[in-house]
Amino acid sequence: MNDLIKLFTFKTSPKFFWKEFDDVKNNTVRRIDLSDDRFTHLIAWFEIGWNDGDILIEIVNTEDSDSFIREIRDITVWDELMIITWNPHKKYDKGER
Numbered sequence: 001m002n003d004l005i006k007l008f009t010f011k012t013s014p015k016f017f018w019k020e021f022d023d024v025k026n027n028t029v030r031r032i033d034l035s036d037d038r039f040t041h042l043i044a045w046f047e048i049g050w051n052d053g054d055i056l057i058e059i060v061n062t063e064d065s066d067s068f069i070r071e072i073r074d075i076t077v078w079d080e081l082m083i084i085t086w087n088p089h090k091k092y093d094k095g096e097r
Helices: 016-021 037-048
Strands: 007-013 027-031 056-061 068-077 081-092
Touching: 007 016, 007 027, 007 037, 007 068, 016 056, 027 056, 037 068, 056 081
Parallel strands: 007 056
Antiparallel strands: 027 081, 056 068, 068 081
């Protein structure tokens, strides 16, 4: 478990970034790519479970590189998609964790 990635960074368009930043939309939906370590590690967390604060997500705005970090609350795998939901009440500034 200590070898697993604990901070997962994903880029998003400005259209979604501000909704996600304001926690109007507190999840991201991604097509699973098993050649990408982020997904293999997220699937491992999904299978073994985790405690609050163990894993974080950073969302980066593709337009200006603004970003925010939240605690991951849930990982749902459905078909070829992964839905990553974060806790809107656990907010971190970049570099805080």
